[in-house]
Amino acid sequence: MPSPTFPISRPSWEKTRNRRVSSHVNSELDTSLSTRYSTFKYMFGAYSEDDTTRMSHATKTIRQQLNYRPEIAGWFDETKTLFNQVVAFYFEVIEANPEVLNLDGNGPRDTLERLTHRTKTNPNPTMPLAAIADNLPALMRRTAIQTALGAAHAFHSNLARWHKEKEQALVKGKQFKKRPPAPPGRWNKSVTLYAGMWKQRTVTGILLKLWTGTSWCWVKVRIEGRGLPEDWEVKSPQLVQHGKRWWLHTFVEKNFSSPGKVEEQVTGTPEVRVCSVKLSVSEALAVCTIQAREGTALATRFIGGGRCLNGLRKSLLGRVARRRADTGVIAFGEADNAYLWARVRDLDEHMAHQVSRRIVEFAQANNASVLVFEHLPPRHPKKGTYSTRQNEKRAHWLRSRISRYSQYKAWEEGIVTCVVSPRDTSWECARCHARLARYSEGRVASGYTPGAPLVFCASCGMRGNADRNTSLNIGQKLFARYQQQEKPQARPLAGRLSKERGVPFPQAAESGERPRTEPAGHGEGDGHGTAQGRRHGVARL
Ligand SMILES: [Zn+2]
Numbered sequence: 001m002p003s004p005t006f007p008i009s010r011p012s013w014e015k016t017r018n019r020r021v022s023s024h025v026n027s028e029l030d031t032s033l034s035t036r037y038s039t040f041k042y043m044f045g046a047y048s049e050d051d052t053t054r055m056s057h058a059t060k061t062i063r064q065q066l067n068y069r070p071e072i073a074g075w076f077d078e079t080k081t082l083f084n085q086v087v088a089f090y091f092e093v094i095e096a097n098p099e100v101l102n103l104d105g106n107g108p109r110d111t112l113e114r115l116t117h118r119t120k121t122n123p124n125p126t127m128p129l130a131a132i133a134d135n136l137p138a139l140m141r142r143t144a145i146q147t148a149l150g151a152a153h154a155f156h157s158n159l160a161r162w163h164k165e166k167e168q169a170l171v172k173g174k175q176f177k178k179r180p181p182a183p184p185g186r187w188n189k190s191v192t193l194y195a196g197m198w199k200q201r202t203v204t205g206i207l208l209k210l211w212t213g214t215s216w217c218w219v220k221v222r223i224e225g226r227g228l229p230e231d232w233e234v235k236s237p238q239l240v241q242h243g244k245r246w247w248l249h250t251f252v253e254k255n256f257s258s259p260g261k262v263e264e265q266v267t268g269t270p271e272v273r274v275c276s277v278k279l280s281v282s283e284a285l286a287v288c289t290i291q292a293r294e295g296t297a298l299a300t301r302f303i304g305g306g307r308c309l310n311g312l313r314k315s316l317l318g319r320v321a322r323r324r325a326d327t328g329v330i331a332f333g334e335a336d337n338a339y340l341w342a343r344v345r346d347l348d349e350h351m352a353h354q355v356s357r358r359i360v361e362f363a364q365a366n367n368a369s370v371l372v373f374e375h376l377p378p379r380h381p382k383k384g385t386y387s388t389r390q391n392e393k394r395a396h397w398l399r400s401r402i403s404r405y406s407q408y409k410a411w412e413e414g415i416v417t418c419v420v421s422p423r424d425t426s427w428e429c430a431r432c433h434a435r436l437a438r439y440s441e442g443r444v445a446s447g448y449t450p451g452a453p454l455v456f457c458a459s460c461g462m463r464g465n466a467d468r469n470t471s472l473n474i475g476q477k478l479f480a481r482y483q484q485q486e487k488p489q490a491r492p493l494a495g496r497l498s499k500e501r502g503v504p505f506p507q508a509a510e511s512g513e514r515p516r517t518e519p520a521g522h523g524e525g526d527g528h529g530t531a532q533g534r535r536h537g538v539a540r541l
Pocket residue numbers: 429430431432433434457458459460461462
């Protein structure tokens with residue numbers, strides 16, 4: 001193995017590629033979205049902000065299923081195999097000439113082509129590509145070169161890290177047993193199609209240049225699912241195999257002027273509007289309210305469907321439980337009741353997309369520029385039948401999924417998302433911050449029944465929906481975080497600090513302060529696994 005030279009200066013495309021990869025890895029969206037039952041998927045949302053130009057961008061991958069004659073299914077495999085052979089070949093060429101990795105711009109590509117590609121001016125390349133693949137389209141060759149360069153950079157970075165670790169261990173006199181990274185032994189890269197390898201793309205079809213095993217051939221395939229979004233810059237598509245089917249993944253990017261951080265918006269823009277969202281597991285899955293700085297609630301929206309969803313999900317889970325009881329054993333490492341589980345998964349996935357889209361549409365329609373959620377506390381499982389526990393767990397997962405999806409959907413529209421602590425949000429009156437009575441319809445308005453839909457404030461006479469009240473409190477918490485000194489009347493008894501815990505959103509502020517109306521110790525759960533405050537020690541940080 002040739003010893004590499006460091007540091008490696010990377011060409012610009014490589015930097016871009018790595019940024020995408022890292023956002024891909026960091027985002028949880030990918031794992032939750034990788035079911036292949038829908039034709040249109042966002043694989044990841046990238047969040048980045050360039051402070052110098054004040055431009056931001058959003059990226060996503062549009063996944064569309066391809067529809068083709070069964071006879072040509074093998075051509076996709078052939079194309080991929082050939083592509084990977086060429087990538088492997090170029091990786092070897094790079095390993096034999098590691099100095100190309102230090103070149104800038106198109107240097108690596110040009111050097112590699114000079115070493116391998118036979119032309120009139122370059123009749124005798126040192127390592128001819130023709131030995132592997134003759135008549136390879138130029139654009140396929142270039143894609144393979146870029147892919148191989150990417151893999152080589154990754155490998156050499158790992159190797160450099162290993163050398164450094166080894167050196168440090170030896171300096172300290174420690175034993176170093178970690179094995180060095182190995183170059184890729186098997187290649188399984190998806191084929192990226194540069195323009196020229198595809199043409200005549202419409203909403204429903206595309207012409208692809210595929211390798212049949214003996215020749216290159218233009219093939220028309222149908223595209224299923226939603227088209228590419230407008231106003232987005234479309235990058236080169238990729239052929240990706242999911243199970244037995246081939247899909248077209250298209251990377252799209254949108255640039256927009258930076259909406260600014262939450263703090264800048266809340267403190268700097270007098271007319272800022274905030275959309276606060278209370279996610280619930282009851283009928284109203286989300287309750288959104290629009291609030292202005294002075295605390296006026298401008299609009300409210302209940303996004304329902306929870307009862308129907310919970311009922312349907314529970315019946316599916318009940319069927320799983322009964323079928324499992326009938327079978328008696330579950331084979332280890334084998335998926336049981338695949339069809340039912342797929343339905344459960346699709347149900348939640350569909351609902352999460354639908355609810356999050358509605359949240360964002362509501363925020364947009366009301367010109368809100370900040371979306372605020374409460375930090376979701378960890379779930380504490382309840383007792384009950386299998387289907388009850390599973391259903392409760394999935395309802396909880398759904399809430400976090402809705403907030404994740406809302407976050408990237410909002411970012412695409414230039415709306416930033418943040419979270420506040422859930423402490424006290426459900427039992428405080430949004431108007432006067434006194435302690436509320438929470439009750440069900442037809443019951444006496446006193447005491448606190450977790451999960452009950454109605455609230456009554458004895459000190460100001462406010463009556464209303466419990467989730468809406470919580471939603472208002474969530475929005476007020478965000479304003480209070482930045483305006484504590486300016487608005488003492490909103491929170492009469494100044495008190496201790498309540499710091500936010502690990503905030504999963506990139507735009508979220510690091511910590512918040514807010515005074516309390518009462519001494520700590522009155523937090524109570526609102527049932528359904530949405531319990532907050534003291535009982536689960538959530539905000540006691
Ligand atoms: Zn009140």
